[in-house]
Amino acid sequence: MAVELLVVGGLSDPWVGPVVAAGQEAMTVAVVEPDQAVDTSAVRILVGAPPDLAPKIRECPRLQWVQSTWAGVDALTGLVPKGVQVTPLKGVFGQAMSEFVLGWLLALERNIITRANCKHWIPEVEAGISGKRLGIMGTGTIGSAVAQHATHFGLAVTGLNSKGQSVPGFVTCYSNSHRFDFAQGLDYLVSLLPSTPATDGIVDAALLARMNPGGIFINAGRGNAVLNADLINALQQGPLRYAILDVFEEEPLAQSHALKNVPGLFITSQTAAPTPSEAIPEVFARNLSLFLAGEPMPDALCSERGY
Amino acid sequence: MAVELLVVGGLSDPWVGPVVAAGQEAMTVAVVEPDQAVDTSAVRILVGAPPDLAPKIRECPRLQWVQSTWAGVDALTGLVPKGVQVTPLKGVFGQAMSEFVLGWLLALERNIITRANCKHWIPEVEAGISGKRLGIMGTGTIGSAVAQHATHFGLAVTGLNSKGQSVPGFVTCYSNSHRFDFAQGLDYLVSLLPSTPATDGIVDAALLARMNPGGIFINAGRGNAVLNADLINALQQGPLRYAILDVFEEEPLAQSHALKNVPGLFITSQTAAPTPSEAIPEVFARNLSLFLAGEPMPDALCSERGY
Numbered sequence: 001m002a003v004e005l006l007v008v009g010g011l012s013d014p015w016v017g018p019v020v021a022a023g024q025e026a027m028t029v030a031v032v033e034p035d036q037a038v039d040t041s042a043v044r045i046l047v048g049a050p051p052d053l054a055p056k057i058r059e060c061p062r063l064q065w066v067q068s069t070w071a072g073v074d075a076l077t078g079l080v081p082k083g084v085q086v087t088p089l090k091g092v093f094g095q096a097m098s099e100f101v102l103g104w105l106l107a108l109e110r111n112i113i114t115r116a117n118c119k120h121w122i123p124e125v126e127a128g129i130s131g132k133r134l135g136i137m138g139t140g141t142i143g144s145a146v147a148q149h150a151t152h153f154g155l156a157v158t159g160l161n162s163k164g165q166s167v168p169g170f171v172t173c174y175s176n177s178h179r180f181d182f183a184q185g186l187d188y189l190v191s192l193l194p195s196t197p198a199t200d201g202i203v204d205a206a207l208l209a210r211m212n213p214g215g216i217f218i219n220a221g222r223g224n225a226v227l228n229a230d231l232i233n234a235l236q237q238g239p240l241r242y243a244i245l246d247v248f249e250e251e252p253l254a255q256s257h258a259l260k261n262v263p264g265l266f267i268t269s270q271t272a273a274p275t276p277s278e279a280i281p282e283v284f285a286r287n288l289s290l291f292l293a294g295e296p297m298p299d300a301l302c303s304e305r306g307y
Numbered sequence: 308m309a310v311e312l313l314v315v316g317g318l319s320d321p322w323v324g325p326v327v328a329a330g331q332e333a334m335t336v337a338v339v340e341p342d343q344a345v346d347t348s349a350v351r352i353l354v355g356a357p358p359d360l361a362p363k364i365r366e367c368p369r370l371q372w373v374q375s376t377w378a379g380v381d382a383l384t385g386l387v388p389k390g391v392q393v394t395p396l397k398g399v400f401g402q403a404m405s406e407f408v409l410g411w412l413l414a415l416e417r418n419i420i421t422r423a424n425c426k427h428w429i430p431e432v433e434a435g436i437s438g439k440r441l442g443i444m445g446t447g448t449i450g451s452a453v454a455q456h457a458t459h460f461g462l463a464v465t466g467l468n469s470k471g472q473s474v475p476g477f478v479t480c481y482s483n484s485h486r487f488d489f490a491q492g493l494d495y496l497v498s499l500l501p502s503t504p505a506t507d508g509i510v511d512a513a514l515l516a517r518m519n520p521g522g523i524f525i526n527a528g529r530g531n532a533v534l535n536a537d538l539i540n541a542l543q544q545g546p547l548r549y550a551i552l553d554v555f556e557e558e559p560l561a562q563s564h565a566l567k568n569v570p571g572l573f574i575t576s577q578t579a580a581p582t583p584s585e586a587i588p589e590v591f592a593r594n595l596s597l598f599l600a601g602e603p604m605p606d607a608l609c610s611e612r613g614y
Binding site: 107121124154 | 402403405406407409410411413414416417418419420422423424426427428429430431432433435436437455456459460461558559560562567568573574575576577578581
């Protein structure tokens with residue numbers, strides 16, 4: 001029987017079994033490795049990581065829906081025909097991202113990294129993060145979760161999104177075109193932005209210059225948002241004291257890359273918000289019932305914005 | 308005119324001026340350095356750090372109230388006559404302590420300390436702190452604040468206090484005599500206990516052995532609570548993976564102290580929860596109006612328990 005639901009992934013991936021189980025109650029299912037050939041003439045649904053799905057999409061003439069196992073679906077940009085829905089993995093990264101952002105802010109502001117590597121008595125106390133101003137670029141489910149945790153710690157949190165619409169949990173939200181007002185007087189700036197033409201180089205010298213002296217910048221969205229030369233300059237000349245980069249235009253970052261030898265700049269390995277193993281089957285099952293019922297999937301991307 | 312309110316501290320300490328201002332509306336005030344002589348025959352109120360106040364107490368025959376500028380008042384144990392009220396500094400350390408506890412847990416569990424010191428790509432992801440079990444010894448205002456922040460991060464938080472009374476923010480509270488049940492299956496154990504005879508050596512081999520493998524212990528209460536040899540053994544033989552000690556029986560910790568060379572053991576410098584500079588005058592002014600009105604001060608210690 002021709003395959004209707006094609007899962008692209010390794011049989012040992014923990015999410016594959018539960019996704020197959022959920023799917024085969026409704027249709028014929030196959031699992032293939034990314035480079036494995038399969039008859040795709042009847043495939044209506046693809047599930048997998050965007051880079052693995054990208055070459056399959058044009059081979060599926062009956063495709064109706066793509067469930068990504070990642071939050072970022074920029075690897076599919078320009079490949080998905082109109083009328084095909086794409087659902088990024090949503091609503092499952094807030095906890096991990098909040099841990100990452102608050103963990104790094106606290107580790108730096110409370111001198112934990114220094115103290116962990118020092119045997120001397122250091123009685124000087126730290127001011128901490130309470131009362132500081134945090135700006136979050138990207139006010140979706142991930143940004144909102146981070147905003148909520150930061151607010152609990154006494155930070156004043158503002159947001160940036162494409163149209164400046166207000167979002168619960170943010171004191172104020174600014175639009176992209178008011179991004180300098182947004183950045184004015186921030187102590188901490190966090191980008192969680194997706195990769196779209198509108199976010200290319202949005203973190204530049206002019207934006208960073210609006211921040212308070214001693215500022216901290218964190219990029220855990222996509223690498224395209226940051227002009228690296230401007231970031232390095234802001235660390236060397238001010239106002240930045242520290243930056244943490246989790247995402248890059250090329251990953252893994254080359255051992256000789258200029259970003260690896262900048263004082264105050266820390267590198268993580270796109271590890272800010274890994275996918276909880278149980279999340280993919282949960283999200284897929286929820287979206288599948290909407291798909292089968294012919295109901296709209298709220299997670300489906302708006303192709304006009306590219307995410 | 309004889310001094311009624313005696314402030315012991317340096318004139319450059321930022322809290323001294325506002326405390327004097329609040330006091331001199333009601334009575335005669337003097338400020339002295341710790342080793343400076345003064346006529347104390349009419350002193351009704353002492354304000355200062357417990358070690359500075361300790362030698363003054365017996366010189367104040369009319370003493371009615373001691374406002375400590377520290378949370379810990381164990382330096383006054385046995386020195387304060389019956390009928391004299393002692394108010395530790397309360398309700399101002401929750402934010403800083405929450406930053407310290409969550410900051411260290413995140414820095415360790417999200418590998419921030421390792422990643423901050425490494426230029427390599429480390430794609431292995433961390434499980435984080437969500438769903439872990441945290442036990443807090445000491446369920447007063449500081450412990451409750453930590454419990455609240457930890458609960459926001461998805462931890463299950465239980466508490467230990469002398470009588471096992473339930474406290475909002477804790478799933479369950481255990482009494483000292485049920486401390487092994489309390490410690491059973493904990494991933495993280497935090498002591499915020501004051502120094503009293505009842506807390507001496509309460510963190511011993513038998514207690515630590517109840518924790519889960521890979522556990523983390525944090526002491527930010529008082530050093531007397533921990534049997535150091537048992538702690539070192541629990542780090543070397545299990546179940547502990549890490550420990551963070553902020554308080555010690557002798558401070559600063561001697562450079563050659565055995566605790567300084569234990570793998571997995573981190574030392575901070577009684578810096579977990581410093582006093583916010585504006586807090587002392589606020590707390591003093593609040594207590595002063597209660598004192599002048601002859602009303603009970605809720606912060607006053609119960610001398611029977613020693614804190």
